[in-house]
Amino acid sequence: MSQLDDQVSIRDTLNLKKVLIECQNLTHTYKRGGETLTVLSDLNLTIRQGDFVALMGPSGSGKTTLLNLLGGLDRVSSGVVRIQGVALDQLSESTLADWRAQTVGFIFQFYNLLPMLSALGNVELPLLLTKLNSKERRHRAQTALTIVGLTDRTKHKPSELSGGQQQRVAIARALVADPELLVCDEPTGDLDRDTADEILALLKMLNQQYGKTIVMVTHDPKAAEYASTLLHMDKGVLLSLRT
Amino acid sequence: MSSVGLVLANLRWKPTRTVLTFLSLVIAFVLFMLLRAISTAFTGGTTVAGVQRVMLDAKYSMTDNLPIAHINAIRMMPEVAAITQMSWFGGYYQDPKNEFAKAPVDHQTFFTVFPELLVEKDVLERFAESKRAVVVETGIAQRFGWQTGDVIPIKGDIWPKQDGSWDWEFVLAGTYTVPIDSRIQPWFLLRYDYFNESVMDWVKDQVGWAVVRVVDEIDPQQLIQTIDGQFEMSSDPTKSLSEDDYARQFASQLGDMALIATMILGAVFFTILLLTANVASLSFNERIVDLAVIKTLGFGNHYVGLLVLSEAMTLCVLGALTGVAISYGLEPLLQQNLVPIVGNFQMYLWDAVLALALAVAIGVVIGVHPAAAAVYLPIVEALREGQ
Numbered sequence: 001m002s003q004l005d006d007q008v009s010i011r012d013t014l015n016l017k018k019v020l021i022e023c024q025n026l027t028h029t030y031k032r033g034g035e036t037l038t039v040l041s042d043l044n045l046t047i048r049q050g051d052f053v054a055l056m057g058p059s060g061s062g063k064t065t066l067l068n069l070l071g072g073l074d075r076v077s078s079g080v081v082r083i084q085g086v087a088l089d090q091l092s093e094s095t096l097a098d099w100r101a102q103t104v105g106f107i108f109q110f111y112n113l114l115p116m117l118s119a120l121g122n123v124e125l126p127l128l129l130t131k132l133n134s135k136e137r138r139h140r141a142q143t144a145l146t147i148v149g150l151t152d153r154t155k156h157k158p159s160e161l162s163g164g165q166q167q168r169v170a171i172a173r174a175l176v177a178d179p180e181l182l183v184c185d186e187p188t189g190d191l192d193r194d195t196a197d198e199i200l201a202l203l204k205m206l207n208q209q210y211g212k213t214i215v216m217v218t219h220d221p222k223a224a225e226y227a228s229t230l231l232h233m234d235k236g237v238l239l240s241l242r243t
Numbered sequence: 244m245s246s247v248g249l250v251l252a253n254l255r256w257k258p259t260r261t262v263l264t265f266l267s268l269v270i271a272f273v274l275f276m277l278l279r280a281i282s283t284a285f286t287g288g289t290t291v292a293g294v295q296r297v298m299l300d301a302k303y304s305m306t307d308n309l310p311i312a313h314i315n316a317i318r319m320m321p322e323v324a325a326i327t328q329m330s331w332f333g334g335y336y337q338d339p340k341n342e343f344a345k346a347p348v349d350h351q352t353f354f355t356v357f358p359e360l361l362v363e364k365d366v367l368e369r370f371a372e373s374k375r376a377v378v379v380e381t382g383i384a385q386r387f388g389w390q391t392g393d394v395i396p397i398k399g400d401i402w403p404k405q406d407g408s409w410d411w412e413f414v415l416a417g418t419y420t421v422p423i424d425s426r427i428q429p430w431f432l433l434r435y436d437y438f439n440e441s442v443m444d445w446v447k448d449q450v451g452w453a454v455v456r457v458v459d460e461i462d463p464q465q466l467i468q469t470i471d472g473q474f475e476m477s478s479d480p481t482k483s484l485s486e487d488d489y490a491r492q493f494a495s496q497l498g499d500m501a502l503i504a505t506m507i508l509g510a511v512f513f514t515i516l517l518l519t520a521n522v523a524s525l526s527f528n529e530r531i532v533d534l535a536v537i538k539t540l541g542f543g544n545h546y547v548g549l550l551v552l553s554e555a556m557t558l559c560v561l562g563a564l565t566g567v568a569i570s571y572g573l574e575p576l577l578q579q580n581l582v583p584i585v586g587n588f589q590m591y592l593w594d595a596v597l598a599l600a601l602a603v604a605i606g607v608v609i610g611v612h613p614a615a616a617a618v619y620l621p622i623v624e625a626l627r628e629g630q
Contacts, residue, residue: 094543097543125244
């Protein structure tokens with residue numbers, strides 16, 4: 001494991017899956033009160049298609065920052081993030097937005113559903129960026145809700161749903177545009193154990209049956225057990241790898 | 244779900260706030276239409292019912308009287324189609340609260356001078372038959388339940404009778420109707436000849452003012468010059484005005500109405516601007532995380548900016564459309580009450596278009612700042628606010 005600083009490959013030597021995510025010499029800094037803080041330091045990482053990666057580490061270790069960079073929500077200070085061969089730092093803001101719409105599904109700890117829309121409306125929202133007509137969008141959103149087991153709550157507003165149900169809606173929203181990658185920021189952090197297990201089982205199912213690549217930040221060791229690969233981070237560097 | 248649906252859903256999210264803002268906009272645009280119409284009535288000039296009329300008054304004060312001899316002299320002028328004298332009669336029916344406008348008029352010419360008034364021939368015949376006959380606007384008669392042939396006692400308070408009493412008795416000959424688009428106020432019309440022979444001597448042969456119907460081919464300004472010129476050197480000089488100018492002058496005693504209307508509009512819209520801008524800003528601050536989520540899902544910066552701008556503009560335009568629609572709905576009622584004061588009161592399509600343009604402008608002004616903030620909203624920092 002001491003060789004991780006050079007490069008961390010999570011590829012099983014017998015696994016010939018394509019590389020989906022490639023981070024090279026990734027460094028990320030930001031300024032606070034005139035002081036420059038380094039959040040990620042010269043990080044190298046490769047994740048292959050179909051991997052389910054759990055990212056663990058103490059608060060402030062850079063997990064969420066890494067997730068934001070992989071999801072194209074933030075720009076690297078130096079180094080390169082390549083997803084499916086596309087260097088994200090080369091993309092303009094609008095191209096990056098298009099890329100996010102097509103490639104990444106986001107799942108947050110606090111669900112982040114739009115409160116004014118129904119469950120169906122929330123799931124349908126990303127499809128406004130596609131060429132699908134209204135009927136097709138609705139059909140596809142209903143299918144996504146069926147996959148996450150919420151066929152009977154489609155017209156409910158988020159405030160009328162439990163935490164677990166809201167997270168299922170959020171997963172359906174992340175799925176609906178059929179992205180290659182799902183990034184999950186503590187998806188069970190706001191849920192009780194049983195509900196958390198249901199959500200994690202759902203993610204596992206999406207990974208195994210639908211082939212979705214999942215990168216999940218979590219503090220919960222039990223949640224990490226659902227992943228096929230576990231990465232530990234601290235102070236902006238990768239410390240260990242377990243597959 | 245569509246982009247329009249998303250805008251409407253956002254507006255519906257805080258219904259109380261949206262409805263209150265919407266109502267304030269509606270009221271502002273009703274006021275806009277109303278005051279624009281009043282302003283136009285005061286600054287524009289129109290001829291009512293295709294009839295040209297000149298109003299004739301004492302030169303130095305509206306409270307001075309003119310000698311009846313002036314009226315008789317003017318009647319002889321070739322530019323004059325008809326003339327009627329009128330005077331304020333004052334008084335009340337049964338109770339001082341029962342006030343309505345009363346005037347002695349030339350019963351033979353009054354309805355010729357005002358041909359747009361709707362009166363039956365038999366009413367005119369009864370008006371001509373008896374000196375004590377009166378013809379009353381329909382609304383006044385209905386208000387007091389008067390029927391043709393009723394004796395109507397009026398307690399005078401300006402003109403004492405020759406016997407020193409103030410008690411007048413009239414007989415209702417019938418009613419007349421004022422068309423909705425007419426500026427003529429409702430009158431209780433009594434005969435000048437009866438009035439003149441009944442009042443004390445010091446009042447006799449005087450009139451308050453006169454209304455002249457001008458021969459169609461003649462320019463009223465020409466007649467105005469002729470009349471005022473003829474009596475310029477007399478002991479009772481006249482001041483003549485076209486009917487529109489007269490109505491405007493009468494109302495302008497209250498002040499410069501057009502300026503007042505413009506100032507009220509300015510104050511109303513400035514207040515509305517502050518109010519709606521505050522609401523838009525509040526709404527934006529509450530939805531920072533939602534907007535960041537929309538961006539996260541792949542919607543571009545400009546889409547999110549337009550979304551925020553569209554909400555402000557939609558609210559303003561819907562408020563304006565509703566306000567304009569209500570104004571048109573109120574137009575008949577307002578005409579009934581305002582035409583006698585301001586003349587040709589009506590809503591104009593141009594003002595409706597102006598209202599919509601104003602709504603768009605207000606929408607842009609109040610929406611542009613939150614829209615710009617939405618465009619430049621950094622996703623990561625905004626999402627962090629939601630945690």
